Amino acid sequence: MPKKPPQSMPYEQGKWAAVFAPRRRGERRHWLVKSEPDVFSWEDLERAPDRTTCWDSVRNTGARNFLRDGMQVDDLAFYYHSNATPSAIVGVCRVVRAGYPDHTAFDPAHPYFDPDSDPAHPTWYMVDLQAVERLPRPVTLPEIKAAPALAEMALVRVGRLSVVPVTPAEWEAVLAMARG
DNA sequence: GCCAACGTTGGC
């Protein structure tokens, strides 16, 4: 087996090269963000001012890279309820502000304060997400796992990442399930 | 640089 690429490996050589690659004009990419509904639910996002929130407190370098370097304004993301009964994709949101430093990491009083991150050299980033629409019906994790079209979804193939890419085919397959 | 210990996520 080849060694895992170090974190400094340029994206074009890494496993996620496609999601960081330059875009065609007007190209929109798709993502999935996870939140525990007990902490911040889809309903909380719908109730937020302008149906928008900053997606803060992500403290995983892989997810950070997607937030900082992958997601662009007008990209769409599935909103996934993790640690739920059942865990499921419940809505669609839109990136309304691309990656910028996560200020919660600078705040000693914040539960996710990180003394190694500072405004001059931020370690952690966030985006702003706006609720677009609740899915007609949730698409649950068991359904996702049972769907051949979704067998390679990063959601199921790569656990624990709170922000993951979704391919165009996966995006359409999930929407079809939500409408079917 | 290696790798064991530890912490976290999140399904079940």
Added chain:
DNA sequence: GCCAACGTTGGC
């Protein structure tokens, strides 16, 4: 509550 799959940390 358990535990698998990682990422991170720190001793050496």
